[in-house]
Amino acid sequence: MLKETPSQTAGPYVHIGCTPCSAGLTGVYPADPGASITADAPGVRIRIEGKIFDGANAPLRDALIELWQPDGQSNAGIWLRKSTDLKTGVYQFDTVKPAARSGPPYVCLWIVARGINLGLHTRMYFPDEENGPDPLLKQAGPRRDTLIATRPDAEEDERDTGFPVYRFDIRLQGERETVFLDI
Amino acid sequence: MNRNALSPRDYDWQPKPLTPDYRSSILRSPQQALLRIEGPSPELDGPVFESDTIGPLDSDLIRNYAAANGSDTDAIGPRIIVHGRVLDENNRPVPNTLVEVWQANAGGRYRHVNEGYLAPLDPNFGGCGRCITGDSGEYRFLTVQPGAYPFPNGPNTWRPAHIHFSVFGQAFAQRLITQMYFEGDPLIARCSIANAMTDPAALASLVGVLDMSASVPMDCLAYRFDIILRGRGSTPFENRLEGN
Numbered sequence: 001m002l003k004e005t006p007s008q009t010a011g012p013y014v015h016i017g018c019t020p021c022s023a024g025l026t027g028v029y030p031a032d033p034g035a036s037i038t039a040d041a042p043g044v045r046i047r048i049e050g051k052i053f054d055g056a057n058a059p060l061r062d063a064l065i066e067l068w069q070p071d072g073q074s075n076a077g078i079w080l081r082k083s084t085d086l087k088t089g090v091y092q093f094d095t096v097k098p099a100a101r102s103g104p105p106y107v108c109l110w111i112v113a114r115g116i117n118l119g120l121h122t123r124m125y126f127p128d129e130e131n132g133p134d135p136l137l138k139q140a141g142p143r144r145d146t147l148i149a150t151r152p153d154a155e156e157d158e159r160d161t162g163f164p165v166y167r168f169d170i171r172l173q174g175e176r177e178t179v180f181l182d183i
Numbered sequence: 184m185n186r187n188a189l190s191p192r193d194y195d196w197q198p199k200p201l202t203p204d205y206r207s208s209i210l211r212s213p214q215q216a217l218l219r220i221e222g223p224s225p226e227l228d229g230p231v232f233e234s235d236t237i238g239p240l241d242s243d244l245i246r247n248y249a250a251a252n253g254s255d256t257d258a259i260g261p262r263i264i265v266h267g268r269v270l271d272e273n274n275r276p277v278p279n280t281l282v283e284v285w286q287a288n289a290g291g292r293y294r295h296v297n298e299g300y301l302a303p304l305d306p307n308f309g310g311c312g313r314c315i316t317g318d319s320g321e322y323r324f325l326t327v328q329p330g331a332y333p334f335p336n337g338p339n340t341w342r343p344a345h346i347h348f349s350v351f352g353q354a355f356a357q358r359l360i361t362q363m364y365f366e367g368d369p370l371i372a373r374c375s376i377a378n379a380m381t382d383p384a385a386l387a388s389l390v391g392v393l394d395m396s397a398s399v400p401m402d403c404l405a406y407r408f409d410i411i412l413r414g415r416g417s418t419p420f421e422n423r424l425e426g427n
């Protein structure tokens with residue numbers, strides 16, 4: 001067996017390689033890979049947004065986050081990639097609600113940034129689904145809520161956007177540290 | 184489609200999350216154990232990238248930014264080829280996968296809004312490149328050798344010359360971001376990021392080696408860097424669910 005290549009931090013300038021267009025390196029690629037879903041992706045439009053917090057409760061403003069999910073009919077995979085806003089630290093995915101597999105629907109997420117030596121896998125579940133029987137959430141025990149999005153301003157958001165907005169903050173450390181996965 | 188699980192990751196070989204000599208890891212390293220997922224999971228599949236989405240100059244960092252900005256002038260710096268293969272732990276090639284790179288210019292300066300190093304920008308160098316691996320997992324970039332640069336970690340800390348790599352593989356769980364260093368660079372031994380792994384063999388595997396056989400006489404030197412992704416185990420899941 002060969003050994004897996006060791007991971008190294010993505011550093012603070014991951015945008016140059018992964019989201020060059022939105023980082024001001026325009027013209028090299030026509031668009032950033034994974035910038036948006038295709039217009040014909042089947043499913044209910046939703047937005048997922050949040051921040052990634054470090055152990056001092058400061059939002060990461062130099063992180064990259066990738067999403068992997070089935071579309072609304074479970075026919076095809078959707079992959080999206082965003083950097084957190086350089087000023088506010090907010091990340092935002094405009095996508096569709098994933099089709100349920102055997103249990104409740106969820107999206108897979110992967111996070112890299114300066115100071116993260118090995119990329120972090122996690123999942124986001126939806127607060128308006130029957131999440132009780134899900135094996136991963138059961139396994140997460142008292143930390144299960146760190147894997148479930150919230151809709152604190154549901155009505156207001158939907159008035160502004162016309163579709164549901166799910167908030168999902170990720171905490172790298174502390175009392176409410178997000179559950180990260182070994183897959 | 185049935186997808187085999189991946190071989191378990193060797194967390195003693197990979198860098199630990201908390202490596203205090205690399206200061207940024209102190210507040211950004213999870214403290215709880217990872218939750219192990221057994222059985223079928225969507226992370227055993229991943230996005231597929233078509234080679235026709237890659238432009239002809241995308242893997243040529245000497246030309247791609249200049250050309251996009253209407254310049255005929257090449258980027259400044261020692262011309263190098265960086266090439267290798269993407270394989271899995273079972274020594275199988277990983278074809279048709281996206282490899283993305285980014286790097287500082289020959290003076291050690293990144294083209295980034297947050298970058299403040301006093302070395303000048305090169306008007307003909309952007310610093311990003313990408314390609315899709317071929318049938319044998321091979322990839323190849325033409326670029327300039329990046330310079331070392333200081334970073335605010337200790338009183339006088341420098342990054343060895345390096346190129347950042349992002350690789351996909353065929354499963355989201357194979358996703359990897361790493362860095363390639365250059366054979367013979369005395370700064371490697373002094374770098375807290377390069378030394379985040381405890382096994383010296385792990386660091387050695389991140390060092391691109393001078394490859395005269397791939398160099399081009401009177402044109403450029405070459406460095407070889409193979410990338411190994413996690414391998415698939417032997418048992419496919421029979422009950423893998425539909426979708427993606």
Ligand SMILES: [Fe+3]
Nearest residue numbers: 011342345347
């Ligand atoms: Fe760097």
